[in-house]
Amino acid sequence: MSEGHDVQALSDVDIHVYEAxxxxxxxxxxxxxxxxxxxxxxxxDExxxxLARLVEQGYVVPRGDGYGLGPHTFEVEY
Known part of the structure; x- marks a missing residue:
């Protein structure tokens, strides 16, 4: 992920999808x-x-038939 990407700058819907x-x-x-x-x-549709916005910005990447996380500089725990 390039400098300047801030997950907090995403819309509420995009954050919700990213977290999913x-x-x-x-x-x-x-x-x-x-x-x-x-x-x-x-x-x-929503x-x-x-997902298209998240892929375009590099937060999410297509992976096979689904999606994975793009490169990130923060830890994700679930």
Whole structure:
């Protein structure tokens, strides 16, 4: 992640989605889209839009059929 990325600068929805990815990725290395729909409680379109923003900014990376965390300089514990 490049200098200047601040997870606190994300929207509430994007933070919620990031945390959903993180909670699953910590144990399994990735989060599938279906599981993210269930975990986040968001509509699929809203979830896809948030994931696209997070991928574009490098917070989340596509991983196989799902998503994982991008490089980060902070610790994530779940």
């Amino acid at each position: 990815v993180a909670s699953q990725a910590v144990g399994t290395g990735g989060a599938g889209f279906g599981a993210l729909v269930r975990t986040s409680g968001l509509a699929e 979830l896809r839009a948030s």
